[in-house]
Amino acid sequence: MKLLFILTIIWFTQLSVLGQSTTSSKLNTQLFALKNSKPDSSRVSILSTIADTYISLHQSQKALNYLKNLEAQFPSKNIAQSISLYSRMLAAAMQLKRDEEAKQYADKLKQITEKSGTITLQQIPAYKALIPYYLATRQFTETDKYLTIHNELNKASHNTAGLAENNLWHFKLDSAQGNHLAALAHFRSYAALKDSVLEEAKRKQIASLDAQYHTQKKDKQLKDQELNIALLKKQDQLQRNHLKQVHLTQNITIGGAAVLFMLSGVIYSRYRLKQIANKKLQAQQDEINHKNEALVELAQQKDILLEEKEWLIKEIHHRVKNNLQIVISLLNTQSAYLNDDRAHAAIRESQHRMQSIAFIHQKLYQSESRALIEAHIYINELIDYLSQSFDIGRRICFEKNLTDLELDVSRAVPIGLILNEAITNSIKYAFPNEIDGCISISLCCVEENSFRLSISDNGVGLPDDFEMAKCRSLGMNLMRGLCKQIGSSLILKNDNGVSISVDFKDEKLLKPNLN
Known part of the structure; x- marks a missing residue:
């Protein structure tokens, strides 16, 4: 029970998880x-x-x-x-x-x-x-x-x-x-x-959609009837022209019967060949019309299937985003029953990581492509979310230099998690005692199909004896693992603050937005 x-x-x-519109x-x-x-x-x-x-x-x-x-x-x-x-x-x-x-x-x-x-x-x-x-x-x-x-x-x-x-x-x-x-x-x-x-x-x-469908169907039937009428008029004109030509041939035959009696057989033969050719042409025209109708029907079926596919993909991303929101809500509920500050902090960091992934799926089901998201919009929303979550006010400013890129979901998730870890560490540790500071985020193209993500701050920096290879914190291990996932490595510098850089390259999954 x-x-x-x-x-x-x-x-x-x-x-209960509702999108706020x-x-x-x-x-x-x-x-x-x-x-x-x-x-x-x-x-x-x-x-x-x-x-x-x-x-x-x-x-x-x-x-x-x-x-x-x-x-x-x-x-x-x-x-x-x-x-x-x-x-x-x-x-x-x-x-x-x-x-x-x-x-x-x-x-x-x-x-x-x-x-x-x-x-x-x-x-x-x-x-x-x-x-x-x-x-x-x-x-x-x-x-x-x-x-x-x-x-x-x-x-x-x-x-x-x-x-x-x-x-x-x-x-x-x-x-x-x-x-x-x-x-x-x-x-x-x-x-x-x-x-x-x-x-x-x-x-x-459903009733509204059914009415729209019947309206469109009636419009199509009217267009088909207009097309049939035009074809019938054209055929009637062809028949009239043909009859005129036959009458002309008969008049010439009667007038020149004495002279062209020898040629009557040839003329008759030509007449029969023309009739056979007309029948063949008519049969070919009927076959072409039949194939055109089949092609139109196939095109309509294809459009319906594509619409269903787009709807299903959108629904999948929507459900993934909602499920992540459920987990975030459950973690928030769990934190209410904890008295340990470290446990609170761990749950809060987990919520931030899941929220960074939820933003990606939200962007995917809101976008037209359903496969790519605009990196600069996503990064701006993630920065706003972290700023509000830590309630930093105007104490810490953000400098952004973001290239207009479109990211595949297999690249967007690792990059979003790396951003979340780096920005969170800067907010928590770079500016102790609530001192003012600045965090810089850069996403730029360093060469053809090669890109660099950089996060740096002007805070107190790392201790002099800090060695990244010996660091076993969850955040650092997570960033190193995510870099390997996208075929890159984590570059960390400690000079007037901390600077983290990630270079990545993939022609198939990452495309510059040229619009």
Whole structure:
């Protein structure tokens, strides 16, 4: 039973990994709309949307500032507006882990729902905010109370998505209380309801695709009919020309019968040969038309197969990226139960390594080629991720000189891991006591089909007695092994900081982007 529960936890985690699609351009659009909005109702709606966007981007402090500004400028006029405001403020405070402030907002939501005296559908957002809060603060009695109310409201409104969410919270509550059988039952209910929601969306998508297919099929039939009409007109014109030629021949034959009587047999013979030739030409034309139709059908089948192949490759990369995110989440969960700093550090380094690989598969399923990724974009994203992970702020700057290259996945994974190890070591050890510094990353072409990756810093450098051959750290062994994997060697220099260089060459798997 414990094994079955653990498998359920893993499945739940996989379902919970969602790609974050909120972009800065969307936020900029909302901010522009806020500047140009005039009625108070429009500004309230836009401010709420901006706060939601900041919360989804995990910029909760900005979201909380917007919501407090909204509370000061536009006091809530009804229960729905109050619930909407304090639900968002509670979510932002929970993200910031401000327990006292979160408790204040939770108490306000609780007072609003209890003050109304009746339970209505407009209170659902309040329960959706209170339930995660009480779960997070392990107030299981309150959690169970509001889960019951939330479940009844969703049943009354026939809200399948809301019932699925309710079963998911029940699963988390039972798991936290150690009631694994009940947790498994609620998770099964959640999965079934979630599948029904997804199935309905899938049916709508299939119906849309079927309509597009029939429309395209009708267009093709009309084009074929137009082509057939043109061919028939051409054949009719040929037949008319042929009849004119026959009539001319007959007139000449009648007029010159006395003179051309001896030649009538020859003319008749030529006429018969022409008919036979026309029949042969017609048969050849029919065969050509048949082959053309077969070629068109084969081309359509080929396009369908290629589309299916592209979709499958994209799905594989997407699943690999999601599975890596699951492992990262599991490591993050495990670290919460560890008290050893070295164990925390080891788990964090493992998360960074897996994230560098996950970025590669994310780029592959987002790219058009599905086989190559743009190195300079990938390296920039990896640098941004490590900067945010170590929270270095502006203390350490990055200088980048990156050639526009496309990397095959068999080259991108080792190079990404080498970059992760080198940058991580520089951030952790090159600048002790939080001194300022700079890390330089270079990817350039040194000669035809030969490239060099360099990572250097201007930090304190290595000890004078350091010998790379005797170093047995995991990071150094990993970089040496990865260099061998791409047919290269690791070059380390200790001069006004540490410099690491890797030269690699492969004409088949690495191609410069010439666009």
